[in-house]
Amino acid sequence: MIDDTVKSADGKLQSRHGINVELxxxxxxxxxxxxxxxxxxxxxxxxxxxxxxxxxxxxxxDGAEGFIDDLASMGQKLWQILPLSPADEDTDSPYSSPxxxxxxxxxxxxxxxxxYIDKDEYEHFCERESYWLEDYALYTLIKRSxxxxxxxxWPEAERDRKDLDKWRLGRKDELExxxxxxxxxxxxxxxxxxxxxxxxxxxxxDIPIYAAVDSxxxxxxxxxxxxxxxxxxxxxxxxPPDYFSEDGQHWGNPLYDWxxxxxxxxxxxxxxxxxAMEQYDYIRLDHFxxxxxxxxxxxxxxxxxxxxxxxxxxxxxxFLEARLGRMPFxxxxxxxxxxxxxxxxxxxxxxxxxxxxxxxDEIAALGDDKAATKILYxxxxxxxxxxxxxxxxDITETSDQIIEELYNSRSPWVILPLQDILGLDDDSRMxxxxxxxxxxxxRAPKGWASAELCKKMRKxxxxxxx
Numbered sequence: 440m441i442d443d444t445v446k447s448a449d450g451k452l453q454s455r456h457g458i459n460v461e462l463x464x465x466x467x468x469x470x471x472x473x474x475x476x477x478x479x480x481x482x483x484x485x486x487x488x489x490x491x492x493x494x495x496x497x498x499x500x501d502g503a504e505g506f507i508d509d510l511a512s513m514g515q516k517l518w519q520i521l522p523l524s525p526a527d528e529d530t531d532s533p534y535s536s537p538x539x540x541x542x543x544x545x546x547x548x549x550x551x552x553x554x555y556i557d558k559d560e561y562e563h564f565c566e567r568e569s570y571w572l573e574d575y576a577l578y579t580l581i582k583r584s585x586x587x588x589x590x591x592x593w594p595e596a597e598r599d600r601k602d603l604d605k606w607r608l609g610r611k612d613e614l615e616x617x618x619x620x621x622x623x624x625x626x627x628x629x630x631x632x633x634x635x636x637x638x639x640x641x642x643x644x645d646i647p648i649y650a651a652v653d654s655x656x657x658x659x660x661x662x663x664x665x666x667x668x669x670x671x672x673x674x675x676x677x678x679p680p681d682y683f684s685e686d687g688q689h690w691g692n693p694l695y696d697w698x699x700x701x702x703x704x705x706x707x708x709x710x711x712x713x714x715a716m717e718q719y720d721y722i723r724l725d726h727f728x729x730x731x732x733x734x735x736x737x738x739x740x741x742x743x744x745x746x747x748x749x750x751x752x753x754x755x756x757x758f759l760e761a762r763l764g765r766m767p768f769x770x771x772x773x774x775x776x777x778x779x780x781x782x783x784x785x786x787x788x789x790x791x792x793x794x795x796x797x798x799x800d801e802i803a804a805l806g807d808d809k810a811a812t813k814i815l816y817x818x819x820x821x822x823x824x825x826x827x828x829x830x831x832x833d834i835t836e837t838s839d840q841i842i843e844e845l846y847n848s849r850s851p852w853v854i855l856p857l858q859d860i861l862g863l864d865d866d867s868r869m870x871x872x873x874x875x876x877x878x879x880x881x882r883a884p885k886g887w888a889s890a891e892l893c894k895k896m897r898k899x900x901x902x903x904x905x
Contacts, residue, residue, distance in 0.1 A: 479788040479812065480767065482851040486900045487517025487643070489820065490857040491533070492546045493526075494869070496885045501548035503631045509888035511638045514900035518635060519643035519854055521820060523628065523718065527651070528587075531879040532870075534647045534725070538578070538655040540571035540714060542624035551627035556619060564622045570710050571655070576617040577606055578655035584610075589653035591670035598670065600659075628718065636720075643769065643854075644719030646711065648726040649676050649692035656707075657693060663700060663707045664693040674735040677742050681775045684873065687742025694735060697751045705758055712759055712766070720767065727770035727789070730755065731779040750779075756787045769814060773797070790814055793850075795841060796828050802848060810849035817845060817859045820869040824858045827865030838862055846903040853903060857883055860896065 488510055492499065495506050510518055524536035525543045533543070565572060581597050582590065596602045607614070632642055650656040650664070652672060657664055665673045672693035680687040700708060715722050724730075729750055736745040759766055770784055772791040784791055793802050794816045802815060817825045817838075825838040836844075838859060845853045858867045858881070870878040 477786050477788045478765070480769070480790055482790065482811075482814075484851050484904045485516040485641075486514060486846065486896075486903055487519055487852065487854040488513075488515050488857050488860065489519040489816070489854050490883065491521040491820070491869075491879075492523065492543075493521075493533075493879065494857065494882050496883050496887070497548065498882055499546050499548035500627050500631055501550055503548075504634050506883075507631070507635050507638055507640060509893070510640055512888060512893040513860075513896035514904075515896070516640055517643060517721075517852065517854060518640050519723070520645065522645045522647055524647075526879065530875055533645075533879070535651050536647070536654065537582075537651060538571070538575045539647065539650050539711065540568075541575045541655070542621055542628065544620040544624045547620075547624040547627045551623050552620075554623070554626075556622065560626075561619065561622050564625060565618060568621070568625075568714075571659075572618055572621060573614075574659035575621070575655045576614045577603060578658050579617050580610055580613055581606060590658040591653070632718070632720075641720035642718075643721045643723055644715055645723045646715055646725060648724070648729050649690065649694075652691060652693060660707055662703075663696060665696050666693055672738070674737060676729075676734065677736045677745065678734050678774060679742050679745060687745075688872070689736055689742050694733060701751075705755065708755075709759065709762060712763060716763065716767070721769055722767055723769045723771055724789070725771050727772045727784075727791075728774060728776060728780045731783045732777075753783060753786045773819075784812070790852075792816060794819060794822065795825075795845060796822050802845070802850075805849055807849055811851060813850050814852040814854060815845050815848055815850045816853075817842060817855050820856070821872050822856075822868075823865050824856070824863050824868055826859070826862055827868065830864065843899060843902075846899045857887075860892070861887060 490506075492503070495501075495503060507518070522533040522536065522539075523542050523546070524533060524539050525541055525545075526533045527535040527537070578590065581593065582588070585593055585597070590598055592598075597606075635642055657666065657670070661670065667673050672691070674694055675689060676692040676694055677689040678684075678687055700706075712722070731750045731752065732747045733750050734742075734745050735748050736742055756766065756768075766787075766789075768787070768789045770787075770789040770791045772780060772784060773794065790812050791814070793805075793813045795802060796818050805813065818828070822828065823831065825841060828834070829836070829838060829841075839862070842855060842859065845855075856869070858869070861867075861883075867881050869881055
């Protein structure tokens with residue numbers, strides 16, 4: 440207690456003897472009480488490869504079984520891919536898709552397209568995927584017929600879904616082609632996933648956090664997103680300045696109306712996760728931090744003008760688990776994080792990520808308990824290749840030494856982009872964030888898995904699994 444002070448004009452306590460006294464701010468702690476301890480996702484020590492389907496030598500699922508055989512020959516047990524949804528036509532990015540539920544039919548391959556379609560099997564697919572399939576087909580057909588205009592610029596009847604029977608009935612054959620292409624992709628992907636499982640390889644899929652402004656999702660489910668009457672976002676998604684970008688990133692995607700979603704039992708998200716659980720063994724949740732708090736950027740503003748809003752939190756994950764069972768989620772928890780994110784990771788049991796190019800010192804200092812909650816990467820699809828990063832930053836270690844260091848770590852899973860396994864430079868980089876053109880083009884060379892490389896990788900994996 441201070442009894443020899445007066446308050447000055449600026450509100451500070453000041454001693455009559457001229458000594459300023461500043462009191463620390465009041466702080467609080469909240470304790471979460473539960474009858475059961477949060478359960479971590481169980482992960483046996485395994486090695487994996489990050490390689491999207493478009494980066495296979497064929498650029499599609501043609502020959503995917505051979506790729507899986509090569510992974511098995513290297514001792515790999517995990518195959519991580521990027522989103523399977525259709526890529527943006529302008530940028531080729533699978534993270535800016537016109538439909539998050541649909542598959543990229545271009546990836547199905549020529550062999551799958553030529554296969555016979557069983558009528559009963561096709562009808563069962565249409566019934567099972569009715570939540571999104573018809574809307575996707577209509578959106579695709581109308582957009583194509585109107586010269587590629589975004590749905591916000593369509594005539595009122597089409598924009599506001601007031602009279603769609605003329606499309607459903609008058610263009611039925613064209614809609615069937617679109618839906619059959621989805622069926623063909625779905626069937627082919629399930630064949631590939633089943634083959635991977637037979638070889639002891641689990642597939643890690645990817646759920647991008649946001650949907651595109653111009654997409655079948657925003658057109659068919661306007662109540663799910665924070666959209667104005669014109670269909671455009673009221674606020675945009677992005678992140679403030681961080682180590683990825685000194686100016687921050689403005690993605691432009693609409694944010695979710697979480698209140699509306701909750702009122703409808705999170706139906707849209709529930710259907711999305713259900714579909715992902717059918718397609719993958721594990722699911723990487725892109726931009727996990729947005730579930731704790733998400734960043735909103737005002738229309739016409741820059742990332743520096745944005746603000747944080749509270750996310751949907753643990754309640755959302757509890758709801759999914761109550762409906763679908765234990766979630767096989769992995770958290771993309773990169774970027775500047777706060778205690779809210781760390782707490783949500785602990786409460787959900789989702790393992791997070793550490794990328795060597797950002798966190799070499801943290802990886803080296805990992806204790807057993809912390810290591811058990813982290814998946815290690817040499818880089819991601821957004822990074823330079825390991826060789827390119829070493830050259831640009833004058834790193835003394837070689838890529839082989841860094842890879843061996845990762846395999847010798849205490850973390851249960853280590854996943855390497857295929858480019859790093861092959862020791863390729865930045866000419867083989869997958870994506871440069873913020874660059875609109877020239878990304879997502881890299882393909883693995885035919886015959887990439889030489890006997891020498893397979894032997895080398897098996898030896899490293901053997902050390903990691905011991």
